[in-house]
Structure formats: structure tokens, C-alpha cells
Amino acid sequence: MAMTQPVHRSRRMQRRYLTAVTIAALVLSMLLTLLSARVASAVGDLTVRVYTDSNRDGDFDSGEPALSGVPVLVYNTDNNLLYSVNTNAFGLAIFPSTPNGNYRVEVTNPANGAPNGTVISLPGPVTPGQDNALVFFVTISGAPVQRDVGLRSLDASGIDPGAPVGVRTVVVRAWDDRDANGIQDAGEPGISGLTLGLYNPSNVLVATAASGPDGTYRFVDNVPANASNYTIRVTGGIPAGWVLTTQDVNFNSEDQRDSDAQLVGGVPRINVPNRPRGVNDDSLDVGFSRGAVSG
The missing domain is CATH 2.60.40.10 (Immunoglobulins)
Incomplete structure (x- = not known):
């Protein structure tokens, strides 16, 4: 009888030890899972x-x-x-x-x-x-x-033979130039809700484009090819509370993401380059800022 008590006590201690080890392993596993999820969610x-x-x-x-x-x-x-x-x-x-x-x-x-x-x-x-x-x-x-x-x-x-004869596509992005430097930077959102119009050399409106939520305005297969002196204009003028950002900063070295619009008669206006059939252009942009504009 005297010898069985130490044996039982030893077994109880072993069970407690194994239980503690199991619980510690479960806790560690949960912590590693949470840490892994946290790290994964940051990328x-x-x-x-x-x-x-x-x-x-x-x-x-x-x-x-x-x-x-x-x-x-x-x-x-x-x-x-x-x-x-x-x-x-x-x-x-x-x-x-x-x-x-x-x-x-x-x-x-x-x-x-x-x-x-x-x-x-x-x-x-x-x-x-x-x-x-x-x-x-x-x-x-x-x-x-x-x-x-x-x-x-x-x-x-120099033409796209699969494009309709006599036309091409132009996409303009309007954006919030938050640092007012005339360049589209990561984190600067598009501006939706404007209406842009395509005008011929006689100042006649020939097409309009309304934007999606990303601030892109699409003139799909309705910009004449091999035609000069067409312009795209923000038909409602500068939105209330905004100013037009600087045009063509850095002498067009950043043409894919600078602002191409100038103010003519209170209306932002972009000159559309003359290009052949199907030579689409997504480099035209207009920036607005709520603060002082650099340059």
C-alpha cells in the first residue's frame, strides 16, 4: 500500500505535465496562426x-x-x-x-x-x-x-487595320492633384461626375463622354483619325471649389501622367493630337487641385 501511493502520484504528475504541454502547444499554434494571418493581410x-x-x-x-x-x-x-x-x-x-x-x-x-x-x-x-x-x-x-x-x-x-475606318479611341483621366504638382501620383484618385466633350475645329460638339468611378472618360471609336485641331473640353468648366493644375510640367517628359489641359474662356481644354486610324491614346489627362498650384 505504501508503494502504490508514490506510483499513483507519479502518474498524476505525468498526466498533468502532458496536459500542460498539450495546452501550450495549442496556444502556440493559435498564436502562430494569428500572426501568420496578420502578416499575410499586410501584403x-x-x-x-x-x-x-x-x-x-x-x-x-x-x-x-x-x-x-x-x-x-x-x-x-x-x-x-x-x-x-x-x-x-x-x-x-x-x-x-x-x-x-x-x-x-x-x-x-x-x-x-x-x-x-x-x-x-x-x-x-x-x-x-x-x-x-x-x-x-x-x-x-x-x-x-x-x-x-x-x-x-x-x-x-502605322494604322490598325482592325479599327473602323477613319476613327480612333481616346481615353482621358481627370484626377485630384492632391499635391498640386501637375503629375498623377499613386494615391491620387480620379474625379468622376464631369462631362467631357469632343469639339471639331469649328467648335461644334461631336461627342461626349461621362466617366466611370475611376475618373476615366472614354471616346471610343469616335475621334477622327488624321484630323487636326480637335479639342476635348470639360463642358461644365472647372468644378466648384477646384482650380486647374499646371499644364505639361517637365516639358512633357511625364506626358503619360501630367495634365494636358489649359484654360480657354473659363473652360479646361485639351488639344487632341493628330494620329492615324486605330492609333489609340490614353495619355491625355486633366488635373484639378483644391490648393495652390505649383509652377
Whole structure:
């Protein structure tokens, strides 16, 4: 009897020890799971797909050719280059575990608009508003983000033979130039709710465009090709409480993301470049600021 008591006591201690170890392991596992989820939520994967938009509909369709070797650059809100990746054999530039935040993405297109080169395709009717742009903005917030960029090929004469005869597409972005420097930066949102009009050289309105929530205004296949002296105007003038930001800062070295509008008779006006059939343009922009404008 005297010997059984120490044995029972030892077994009880072993059971308590094993229980304590099991509980500690469960607590540690829960803490690691929570920590992993917290870390994972602070990043997201950014993927950019560049492809040939064969049917010219602005959406990626199965079987459309991928474009490899296209440099894709990612900048932060301070305009510092963070990443530069060439698209792979599947047309994908992948930026894994990108920290949460706002970013500017630039798709390099060295032969943009040149004979035998490429141009941006039409803006997609279904995809997010800033798809099919050579420069666009994304927000990473703990989840994967993908953007598709479709390009069209030009022939030796510098036209897109798949575009309707005599026209091309122009997309204008209106944005809130929060630092009033005339340049679109990551984190500066688009301005919706305006109406932009396309005017011919006789000052006759020939087309209008209303925006989506991202601040892009789309003139799809209604801008005359090989035509000069057309303008795009903010028909209601400068919105109340805003001022027009500086035009063409840095002498057009940042033309894909600077403001192209000048004030004429109280109306912001953009001169539309003369381009051939199907040579689309997504580089025209108009910036507004609520503060003093630099320059």
C-alpha cells in the first residue's frame, strides 16, 4: 500500500505535465496562426498581364496571345521605383507579397504608335476601369490584384487595320492633384461626375463622354483619325471649389501622367493630337487641385 501511493502520484504528475504541454502547444499554434494571418493581410500579390487583344474588345479572352519580355514598372507614392519585372512566357509580370499601399504601374511600350509597333487597345466594357492603360494605379489591401493590358498591332503604314475606318479611341483621366504638382501620383484618385466633350475645329460638339468611378472618360471609336485641331473640353468648366493644375510640367517628359489641359474662356481644354486610324491614346489627362498650384 505504501508503494502504490508514490506510483499513483507519479502518474498524476505525468498526466498533468502532458496536459500542460498539450495546452501550450495549442496556444502556440493559435498564436502562430494569428500572426501568420496578420502578416499575410499586410501584403497582396500584384499581377499584370500583357497580351494582344486580337478581337479588339478590350477584354482578355482565352487563346489571345501573351506578350513576353514587356517591362512592367511599379512605383510607390514617393515616385520611387520599387520593382521592374519583364512579362514571362504567359505574358505575366508577377509581384508577390507587395505591401499594402497605393502604387503606380507603368507598362513599357517602346514602339508605341510607330509603324509595325503597338498601341493600347480599347478600354474594356467589363474589366475594371483602368485596365488597358499603359499607366494606371492600384491599391493593395491584403488581397491579390490583377490588371490586364491589351495591345493592338499596327501595320507598316502605322494604322490598325482592325479599327473602323477613319476613327480612333481616346481615353482621358481627370484626377485630384492632391499635391498640386501637375503629375498623377499613386494615391491620387480620379474625379468622376464631369462631362467631357469632343469639339471639331469649328467648335461644334461631336461627342461626349461621362466617366466611370475611376475618373476615366472614354471616346471610343469616335475621334477622327488624321484630323487636326480637335479639342476635348470639360463642358461644365472647372468644378466648384477646384482650380486647374499646371499644364505639361517637365516639358512633357511625364506626358503619360501630367495634365494636358489649359484654360480657354473659363473652360479646361485639351488639344487632341493628330494620329492615324486605330492609333489609340490614353495619355491625355486633366488635373484639378483644391490648393495652390505649383509652377
